Amino acid sequence: MSASFAVVGSGPSGMYAADALLKEVPGSRVDVFDRVPTPFGLIRFGVAPDHFKTKNTARQFARTFELDEVRYLGNVEIGRDLSIDELKDNYDAVILAIGSYHDRSLGIPGEDLPGVYGACAFVGWYNGHPDYRDLAPLLTGGGVAVIGIGNVALDVCRVLAKTPEEMQGSDIAAHALDTIQAAPLDNLYMFGRRGPVEAGFTPKELSEVRDLERCAVIVDDAQLPATVEGDFEGREKGVKEKNLTLLRELASQEKPEKPIKMHIGFYASPVEILGETRVEGLRMEHTQVVDGRAKGTGQTFDVPCAAVVTAIGYQALAPEGVPMDGTIIANNAGHVEDNLYVVGWSKRGPSGTIPTNGPDSRGVVDILLGNLAAGAKPGGDIIDTLLAKRGARVVDFEGYKKIAAAEIARAPEGHPLEKFTRIDEMLALLDGVS
Numbered sequence: 001m002s003a004s005f006a007v008v009g010s011g012p013s014g015m016y017a018a019d020a021l022l023k024e025v026p027g028s029r030v031d032v033f034d035r036v037p038t039p040f041g042l043i044r045f046g047v048a049p050d051h052f053k054t055k056n057t058a059r060q061f062a063r064t065f066e067l068d069e070v071r072y073l074g075n076v077e078i079g080r081d082l083s084i085d086e087l088k089d090n091y092d093a094v095i096l097a098i099g100s101y102h103d104r105s106l107g108i109p110g111e112d113l114p115g116v117y118g119a120c121a122f123v124g125w126y127n128g129h130p131d132y133r134d135l136a137p138l139l140t141g142g143g144v145a146v147i148g149i150g151n152v153a154l155d156v157c158r159v160l161a162k163t164p165e166e167m168q169g170s171d172i173a174a175h176a177l178d179t180i181q182a183a184p185l186d187n188l189y190m191f192g193r194r195g196p197v198e199a200g201f202t203p204k205e206l207s208e209v210r211d212l213e214r215c216a217v218i219v220d221d222a223q224l225p226a227t228v229e230g231d232f233e234g235r236e237k238g239v240k241e242k243n244l245t246l247l248r249e250l251a252s253q254e255k256p257e258k259p260i261k262m263h264i265g266f267y268a269s270p271v272e273i274l275g276e277t278r279v280e281g282l283r284m285e286h287t288q289v290v291d292g293r294a295k296g297t298g299q300t301f302d303v304p305c306a307a308v309v310t311a312i313g314y315q316a317l318a319p320e321g322v323p324m325d326g327t328i329i330a331n332n333a334g335h336v337e338d339n340l341y342v343v344g345w346s347k348r349g350p351s352g353t354i355p356t357n358g359p360d361s362r363g364v365v366d367i368l369l370g371n372l373a374a375g376a377k378p379g380g381d382i383i384d385t386l387l388a389k390r391g392a393r394v395v396d397f398e399g400y401k402k403i404a405a406a407e408i409a410r411a412p413e414g415h416p417l418e419k420f421t422r423i424d425e426m427l428a429l430l431d432g433v434s
Helices: 012-024 057-063 084-089 117-126 151-161 174-182 205-207 234-252 353-370 380-389 397-408 423-430
Strands: 003-010 029-035 069-074 094-095 115-116 143-147 187-191 216-219 259-264 270-276 281-290 293-304 308-312 335-337 340-342
Touching: 003 012, 003 084, 012 029, 012 057, 012 353, 029 380, 069 397, 084 094, 084 380, 115 117, 115 335, 117 151, 117 174, 117 216, 117 308, 143 151, 143 293, 151 187, 151 259, 187 270, 205 234, 205 281, 205 308, 216 234, 270 293, 335 353, 340 353, 397 423
Parallel strands: 003 029, 003 094, 029 069, 094 340, 115 308, 143 187, 143 308, 187 259, 216 259
Antiparallel strands: 270 281, 281 293, 335 340
């Protein structure tokens, strides 16, 4: 049986889905779309720049794009260049793998002040995402407060705390590295509404902040429980216990005089961002956990800071005509409607690691194949005609490889590459315009 499939999004969930389709339907063709010229989504723009080994996951997906049965159509945005209905009409099945790249709001006074950034935007800025190239965060006042207690919050604090030497080997964007190193940072704050046991970070991420060259980590031993209590079993309980052990080590560390202090605080929830014309501080309320939920105590304290980064979760933003269910695309085990499916964060929310997407995507492909109707649709030929008529500038995988080669060639000493951060720069390179 031959069939044609469209995958919208070239991050991990989309590429795992493409691999599963090729394996389960020999002879099929898969077109993978992405709205920016460069593929790999979360791996390129979401993984911390100093986690380059994790970014190497992209190599296995690059091999998929080298197959004759797979096409990469970069710089094609669904909703701008093509509609969802056009994809559904011309492919036997369409899989949305668009992620959750839009920051959720805190919903508190002062959130619209200059100096407040969602983690998606802030991480995109230092990872060179074209959408956030010009974010220009206000890091000039000494302190930065991060709301959230997961791996992303730790990533933000760690990247801000590291020296240029510690960032060697990373692919952090040069404009971001220069801005961070020039910033007069003295205090970094990371707050969680609940306690250490409920924290979302992993031991690996937490261990990376123990011995930073210019930053001492401050943890209040009084906030750490004696044991891990709660309905946790197996691996989850082991993770919680390792986190607690690491937090105790951090709390007991001698605090040498380092220019930056990173404060990891629990049982605190933001109630107001302070300032007149820009962020000047953050008002927090002490909380207590009752039946697993954080409840305010009415007692507040203020934290001086020049910027606030919110790392409280993300939401999907679906193309027009695709139903939403809160922060995710409405679906039943990955089936949205008709021949439309969804995988990854836009299906289940922002949870899990990159490998988590493998079984998730394969499970959705199994459901898709059970629903697959007989009789092949025309697939990419019609789509190519539509894109040509509309003057869309499609970047194929060969074009991406030229961009990638140029990024490697222009890498500063000690870094593997220097990304192009503007789409017009990438297209100019492909056109041979210096």
